[in-house]
Amino acid sequence: MQPDIALLAAEIGDPSRAQMLTALLGGQALTATELALCAEISPSTASSHLARLERCGLIQLRKQGRHRYFELSGASLAALLEQLLAISAAQAPTVATGPDDLALRYARLCYDHLAGQLGVQLHDALCTQGLIDSNADQCQLTTAGSARFAHWGFVAQRSRRPLCRACLDWSERRSHLAGQLGQWIVEDLLQRGWAKRDLQSRSLSFSTAGERAFKHRYGIDDRAVSRSA
Amino acid sequence: MQPDIALLAAEIGDPSRAQMLTALLGGQALTATELALCAEISPSTASSHLARLERCGLIQLRKQGRHRYFELSGASLAALLEQLLAISAAQAPTVATGPDDLALRYARLCYDHLAGQLGVQLHDALCTQGLIDSNADQCQLTTAGSARFAHWGFVAQRSRRPLCRACLDWSERRSHLAGQLGQWIVEDLLQRGWAKRDLQSRSLSFSTAGERAFKHRYGIDDRAVSRSA
DNA sequence: GTGTCGCTTCGATGATCATCGAAGTATCGA
């Protein structure tokens, strides 16, 4: 008897549940009420959906008093969701229509690392500078990259998780950087206050100065693409 | 507006459709009647499901007279399905119950490359012999491996597809070998008659001599695991 | 030409399920 993929897929296959799962792809734990708002459903409907997602292991619950925070149960589910996004994007002619779309396409969180145009530019810039060696499905930190990131404060963890991983970006159709390094970069830029998480979505909002500093740090050509594009 | 993953997931999320998609993971094109048998539904039900899968781009149709052959629309969908299998398997306590299960677990097609125990053994043997360098998410052909496989007749194609890719095996919870190399290995062993495709499932049936030859070729220790395990 | 086979379409049927408002419970803050 093979694993029952229909069960898992059907859970993701409800529009409201899909919206909540996608919201959780921002990497933050969100309350039931926040998720209900994201999915534009009533709190009672959200409640029953969340119970269902929890029961089948897609999300985990952490209680804090009356607040109940939900998060994705792990990185493999996040990778699955992002792959679903990539395939769905490849199939559907998406036309950017609103400011939210632009923000998401420019810079957003793909669970714990940077995605969107800026994420792809980061990946490419690191490649150009020989700090990572990334081709097709393989992505490695080079000796030079190792030294540079150590200098910037990155400490590699001994873990099954790769240092670098190329993650296919659904909006750009090219790779952005995932793995320990991708995660550290996001943590670092948030800690420096270069950008903030958007409270309503997965997009990252860079301040003007923060964006300049980010691009300077990672060698991203500021004239290549700007936000007004 | 983000891509609508619910649509895609809901298509996979029907039990009958999931069974048919999984059957197509064997890499062969199958007729509507064969797929109806796989899913144990009536031909008319299969017909409407297949029309639906085709409409949303998951499968492609090739007509040959009155026979209509369906196949998965591409490798990225195959990878998604395999990922669904891996996550589903990790979540559900699966107990091997029948001969079909054993066959699938021992050697099966994961779209176009070998999976199951034998697939994992192949991957590990190639690593042990230094023919591929595979760790975590990265998998590369070594210089020695390149020479050895060239000697065996493998010709790398210039293509976006990686030579090697580690693909997580849902039944073994470890990596088997995908990519151009993984595909070539399957084509080669089928051409040599070492194994045949099972007509009812995705499993590969090795003849006794074929299995011995396969293990000898790729340096798989014949005493490590045998089929009677 | 005729009968068989592969497949689709049609229409009816029953099951499933997302949804909401109302009511209830637990937590929090003044």
Add this chain to the structure above:
DNA sequence: TCGATACTTCGATGATCATCGAAGCGACAC
């Protein structure tokens, strides 16, 4: 303690959809 808030449970409702057999169409073989 009390009112507000976060959240869950309940039950009713309407929509969706998988399913099948019957009927029909086109390809195939004799």
